[in-house]
Amino acid sequence: DVKVTQSSRYLVKRTGEKVFLECVQDMDHENMFWYRQDPGLGLRLIYFSYDVKMKEKGDIPEGYSVSREKKERFSLILESASTNQTSMYLCASNRGSTNEKLFFGSGTQLSVL
């Protein structure tokens, strides 16, 4: 069974902390994505990666960075967490072909106090 695993289900951090959200997929997928989900706004793309060490900005990259050192792992980094980054973060992956089905992890609910 295909799997996208996010390291934490719930996370509470303080304003100004550096936060790492980790995502691992076991499907040998080329593409990996980070979305944030907010009520009424749906899912918004933060960053995506189409290959190891490659990344592209999504629609809302400000305040975030990413790292992909290995094909199966994609990390989202909040350099200095702020309260407006309190949200549900979803990682996803798919194969390299156009418009392939996205496989999502179960999400990390991040609260920044």
Next chain:
Amino acid sequence: QQQVKQSPQSLIVQKGGISIINCAYENTAFDYFPWYQQFPGKGPALLIAIRPDVSEKKEGRFTISFNKSAKQFSLHIMDSQPGDSATYFCAASRAAGNKLTFGGGTRVLVKP
């Protein structure tokens, strides 16, 4: 601004009824229109998808209707069941791309 607008935000339907969710898009370059279903505590999962060369696609009780001239598409859930209670997201992307733009989501509650 949201490139894909979804309505309603929430919907309550009786068991056996029809749930209808509507989406409108602005970018005429969009060429692929999937719907994702999300249960509480889970990530979204692909439910059904359509391309603009057809006006309707049906999979079981789920049907997508597509109106290219109006730049609108909708999801119909026929004979709605309590197990269909979930949040539904429409989305769109360009033909050659992989970046999905999602609508705001619709929370559907099917009452027994």
